[in-house]
Structures are given as structure tokens and as C-alpha cells.
Amino acid sequence: MNKKTLLHLDYPLMYALVLMSMLSLVILYSAGGENLSILLRQAARMLAAFVIMIAVAQIPPEALARWTPWIYGVGVILLVVVLAIGVIGKGAQRWINLGLFRFQPAEVMKLGVPMMAAWVFSRKPLPPSPGRLIIGAITIGVPTALIILQPDLGTAILVAAAGVFVIFLSGISWRILTGLGIIATALAPVAWHFMHDYQKRRVLTLFNPEADPLGSGYHIIQAKIAIGSGGVYGKGWTNGSQSQLDFIPERHTDFIFAVFGEEFGLIGASILLLLYSYIIGRGLYIAISATDTYSRLLAGSLSITFFFYVFVNIGMVSGILPVVGVPLPLVSYGGTSMVTLMAGFGILMSIHSRRRLISS
């Protein structure tokens, strides 16, 4: 056991996460209209998330690997249950009410799917055989399909991405990868056909937001104005006119980056990006120094997925990706996704603190 790590925590990562949480509270104070109760609620959630992270970090990776099929299995069952409740209740539903808090099975699958995929591929030597690949694809496909049915396309994409990253890291041959890419491109029109109207509109809006400035283009236009008018130095904390005068919708949740860009400018945004890349870099380092296949695949996937969240959110807010409901990880207001993320970081820490134990 590594004597340097207390409680199996990775301090470089820990400090970066704490710094990020501070940044989140600072910008949330401004975005939330200088409302202290919002701030306190978020701080409490962060505290809880850190506790969960530390708790998860205590679980050794072997134990995690052992429980993986159970966690995944229960997750799929819960997804089916949620769908069933939705059908019976005649309305879309994403959560199960546990009295104390609402529980989203899809959120569990953000971890459950990459864990299961890593488990599947670590059973046999890498690179995976075609048979393994098909099993892996089913492992990812079933929960993704169930989440799409909820319908929650945003989460489904994130869940699927986490699984796909595992496949990529497992060393799937480039030939198969290119082939899958071509098939995916060919299937895009089919997917288009099955998309909801509002989803189609969001994609179209991306290419020409001005076509519908008061409808679906409004988010993008106002967010771009906010970021652009921030300039290099920003308008100053709590001084963003776009943010403070309500021009940015959902400004303390999904569009919080627009507030950040407006008030802290290019310099502030760059610092934020730098901090993100540090966290991701640390995650990738943990993955590369992991000593068993399951840990490697899982750590790599979790790190890239975290980046994927960041990229999708900032890409959407700055107008290069369509609007999907993905919060800015660790910064946006809201509890559920933060808990999942921090649990993920707990897994990373657990993997890192136990690497030599296995290798030696």
C-alpha cells in the first residue's frame, strides 16, 4: 500500500477539483442573481459529492470489477422500470422517486456502461475478437436504447460515448473503426427520421440560428453575444449585461459558460479551459499508469468522457455544436450529474492509489 496517499486520494486531482468547485461557486453567485440560497445549496451538494468521491475511492478496483455486472444489471432493470412507470403514468419519466431524493437510473448508467464495457473487454486478451466486440456493442446498445426511449437523447449520447471510448481504448482495429464510421454516417439520415421535432430544430438552428431568433435560435444567439461582448478581459464579475438582464436563458445551469465568458473574458475562459485540461490530463495519466486492463479501460474512458462533457457543453454554448441538455461539468448548478462525476473521480483515485499493489 502506498503510504503517501491518505484515504486513497490523489491530491493533484483533489486540489484541481476543489479549485474548480470554488470557481463554480464564484460564477454561480453572479449567474444566480447574487442569490445566497442558491449558492449554499450548491455548496452543500458539492460537499456531499466530495464525500461520495472519497467513499468510492475506498473501494478497491478488484471489488469494483466484481460488482460491475451486478451494478449494470440493476441499472438496466431500473431503466426498464422507469420506462414502465412512464408508460403506465402516460408521460415521459426519467427518475424514480425514493422519497428522500429523486433517483435517475440513466445517471447510474453513465458509470455503469463504461464499467461493464471495461469488464467485458478485460475478460479476454486485447485487442478484442469480433465476438467480444458484438457483446460489447450490445452491452452499450441496450441501456442507450432504453434511455433514448425515455426520451433523453443528451444523456443517451453521453452514456453511449462512455462505452464507445472503452471500445476505442481496447485496441479495436482501425479498419473496423473506419468501417463503423462509414456505417454511422450512412445511418445518420435514418436517425434524423426518428428524431423528435425539437431535436431536429436544434440541429438545424446550429447552422443558421438567425433564421429563428426568437425561437430555438434565441439561446445560441444570446449566448454568442454574451461571450463575444465579453472580449479579452470580460465585463467584470456580476457586471455582464447579457447575464444580469436575463438575456441568457438557463444561465446558471446549461449556459453558465456564457456568463463566465461574458464576465471574465477570454482570459478567464482560458484559465477555465486550462483547469479542465489539467484534470483530464491527470485522468489520462492515471489511466496510463494503471496496471490491469479493467482499470486502464475504465480510467481512460472516464477521463475522455469528462472531456466529452466539457467539449459538448462549451461547443454548444459557443455555437459550434447543437443545443443538447448537457451541463458544464462541476460548474453548472445541479446535483445529480455532479454526484456521478465525483463518483467517477473517486474511481480514478482508487485506481491510482492501488496501482503498485497489483503490479508488484
Add this chain to the structure above:
Amino acid sequence: MPHESIRDVARESRVFRNRLIVSSFIVGFLFLTLLARLVFLQVMDHRHFSTLSERNRITVVPIPPARGLVYDRNGVLLAQNFSVFTLEIVPDQVEDMDELLRGLSYIVELSDYDIKRFNQRRNQRPGFESILLRTHLSDEEAARFSVNQHRFAGAELKARLQRHYPLGRLTAHVVGYVGRISDRDIKNMDPKVFQSRYRGSEYIGKTGVEKSYEEVLHGLPGYEQVETNAHGRKLRVIQTLKPTPGKNLYLNIDVRLQQKGEEALGEFNGAVVAIDPGTGGVLALVSKPSYDPNPFINGIGFKPYAELRDSPDRPLVNRALNGRYPPGSTIKPFMALAGLQEGVNRYATTYCPGYFRLGNARHKYRCWKRAGHGAMNASRAVTESCDVYFYTLAHKLGIDTMHREMTSFGFGQKTEIDLPSESSGLYPSREWKRKVRKQVWYPGETVISGIGQGFILVTPLQLANATAAIVHDGVQYKPRVVFAIQDPITGEVEKLKPEILRKAENTRPEDYEFVRDAMHNVVHGRGGTARRIAVGAKYEMAGKTGTAQVVGVAQGARYSEKSLAKKFWDHGLFISFAPFGEPKIAVAVVAEHGRHGGSGAAPVARVVMDTYLLTPEELQAEEAKKAEKEKQQENMQ
């Protein structure tokens, strides 16, 4: 485990490491993409987005100017502004308009008409501007709304300046009225002017002085730069530019003359126009019957409008400007002047046997005095209004000469008064008849034109202005309703300069003196047709009566009032000026179906002139005398 043995740990490690390196590169590249995007937005396009952000934040709200006031020559207020409560809606701030209107209808009275007008206005204006829904809220309604205001996002109670005409119908035909700006008003305006001047304005001059002096009265709007949030709610005022109020107008009109003139017309419809011959200032411009202009300001309802429009008395028609009447004998002084100009000897006589014949034709053109006037010269012909003298004169001059001479007195021409849409009347010519009627001119038409019958049509305003020209040796001014323009801020008054409109063909002062004398005799001389109005006068006056046929009288038949409905009775006309010698006022009166100029119209002129020329004490004495006379008459009965 069996699998472990065939695992190539080193190879697996290498494959994974390669994949992770590729991933890191992709992640790095995508981070740079985001950074590039931020540089593009925040550095390269910063200016553009800054502008958009400012535009988002700041809204420019126009503040309409206060409209200029209108006073008569003695400072009596004719058009004023007072504050009323209005209920207005900013459509952009409303989520469900139908719901809002339904809710409001429980609080304040809303007619279908109000809602219809509101929807019309909504289509004309941008959605962030305040649109009027109801005006003249009662105090109770205003209070009720204030209490419930939180329930109606987007609706607000405002205090707005509202035009009001305190004298109502008495000045309606002069002052006119303002009304809500219509699509047609916008179309008739230069779009630039509309954009710069009328943003925020609700009203525009529709008729009368309100229309012709719109530019002076309206003023310039101010602006308020306000910071608004995304829901259009005002947060704070950043900058205010005060509106420039419209200028006040002082009219030449004297409301006392206006009132007395209208009263004096009594049962008759008609018009009275009084002009200051020295300046062209319009002292009175009465058109009877009149209407109350106040309901027109916010749009008169269809029914009351239809009643006014379809009334046989035509109250909406401005008779002074647009009433076209045959001038009858009032044309004779002008004919006399034309004759003198064309070389007729003022002492040469024409014998009046009671009729005139064209050559050997059998048709008799009758003189009103069937027994005949005997020998008539130009002076006596005017005084006694001998038709035969003027038949003869007309026949001698011919229509072409008459057209030239009469046009030079303004007949058939616009007076260029500072009121909108006056009629030019009609003085016929050969050319006119060929063009319009597609017929040749008959000599008989020349003959009757000599006594102001036939095709000739004049407006009361033209008559008054031509009469002023007699006073002024043929010089005619443009009639001016407005006397001066006052800047409401500095108090500075700018008097409008009289402008000469035209000069008559005849420019010889002695001819004018001759005709003025003849007109003096009409009132004060032997055989004069308006002698009755000289009774008790404190000054001398001159005039000319006229009677205009509404229906032709058949050859050999007699005109008889008793056998005709009132609407076919002749119009009574009278033109006059006073005091004789140094005239200060010229008056033209048309009393519709007033039968004779001497009885129906002339007393009206006398009342108007008395009101203008006498001192208040003299006027009082006059009133007292009149009251006593009426009492005596009652006693006799």
C-alpha cells in the same frame, strides 16, 4: 485463470498506450478548437457582439411632445391639452393577449370597438412600444386597475395629454380636430418624417388649423434611453432628451364674432366670413350647422358618425370654404368695376323697362323689379340692384372679358387661405364649357352671368375676400386664420406677415371709390336694398345684397315662396364692409334659403360688424335696446 497464460501483457500495454496517446492528441486538438472559437468570438468579433449586447440592453423610448395650444385673437383658448388616464399595453411583455384582454375587461369597460382599434394599432407599431387600449379612464377604473396591476403583466396605466376643444362646435370648422394617426396618414407622410417626428405620437391634425399647421403644432419628440431586461421591463433611465413642445397659435378669429354670427343666422343654415381688409386676417369663419369635434379625437363611433354624415343639414361640410353658391346680385359691384375698367362711362345710362331682350329674340330676361327701374347709371344700378343694367353690360363685355375681369377678383380661384381643402368655386368661360360640358357657349349664358346666375359658383370665403379687395382698391391678401405663432418656451411671438394674393385688373382708385359709394347707398341711400340694417347704427357701412335662385323660375311664371318647399327657397346673400371711409372689417354672409339678401343675410352682417366695431359699453347698450324692443313686441301681442 486459464486466460491469463495466453495474455501478452506487454502487447496489451502497448496497444492501450498508443490508443491513449491518440486520444490525448484528439483531446488537445479539440481543446484548441474551443480556444480558437473563443478567440474568434471574443477578439475578432468582439466589436460586433458588443454592439449587439448594447442594443439588447438599451431601448430608446420616444416621449411624445405636448401639442401647441390654439387661442383666438383675444387670448380665448380654443384647443388645449389636459391629462387623462389611459390604459396601454406593451405587446412584447404579454404572454397571452386574449387572456390579458379578458382579464382587463372585468376591471375597466372595454368595448369591441376599443379592442378592434387596439389590434389595428398593434399592427402599425413595433411590439416594444406602448399601445393604447382605452383612454379617459374614470378615477374609479384607474384605481381598480392600480390595485390589480400585478395580475396584468404588460398593461400599464399612464397619464397622457389629451386634446380638447372647449368651445366645441363653435370653432370646429376653423380649428378642426386631431385624430389618431391612421394608415393613410402614414402613407401620405414622408417615411423619414414619420420615423423622426411621430414615434410615440398618437395624434395628428385631421382638419382645420390642426391640419394646416400640423408641423408647427406638433413639436419634436424626446427620447429616453432606458436599460431593459430580456422581458422588456424598464430598469433605469440612462439618458433623457426632452421633447420640444409644439408652438402655440394665436388666430385672427374673434370667437365673439363667431358666436354672434352663428346666433344671428337664426333658423338659417349658412356661412359668415369676416375679413380684416387691411391684412387678410380672418376674423370670423362660421359654417352652420356645426358639430362637436371632441368625439373625433379618439375615433367617433360608426353610428354617431353616420348620423352626422347623413344629416340633410350636412354639418360636416365647411360651408365657408366648400359651400358653392350662386353669388346672385353680390356680383354686381364687381361687374360694375369690370365695366369701368373696360371703358364704360360711369354716368352713361341704360333704360330698364323691367326686362332685357337679346337682339330680336322673344325670350325676356326679367329684372327683379317687374315695373322697371327706368334710366340707370352704374352707381344707381348697384344701389338698386337693377338686373337689366347688368344684363346689358354683360352682353356688351362678352364672357371672355368677364372671365378675365372676374378671375382677377378671385372668382373661380383659390384664396390660398391657411386652411385645408378649400373649393375654388367656378367662374365659367367658353373654354371651360367646351372642355367640361362639351358644349358651345350661348350668348344667353353671358347675359345671366351678368347678375351672378348661371354657372357661377362662389364660396362665402371668396365673396368676403373679393369684398376686402373693393375696400383695398383691388388688392387682395391671402386670407389668414392664424395671426401669430408663439414659442411656448421663450414666449416669443412671431406675427405672420400679410401676403398679397393678387391684384384686380382694375387698379384705378377712383373707380373703387365710385363703387364703394354705390355700396354705401345700398345701406344708407334712397332706394338701397339693405336700408333696414342702417337703423340705429353707430357707424356707416356699405354693402350689397344678393339673392341666389335654388330653382329656376319658368318663363312668365312668378317665384312664390308659398308654393315651394323650404329647401327650394332662394339663398340670401350679403357682402359688406364698415366703417365706411376707413373700413376695418369686410363680411360676407350666406343664409341658405334666407330668401332675400336684405332680410335674411344683411342683419347677420350688421351684428358681426357691431360686435367687432363697437366698444363693450356700446355693445351692452345695443343689447339692452334689443331686449326692450322684444319686450315691447311681446306686449303688443
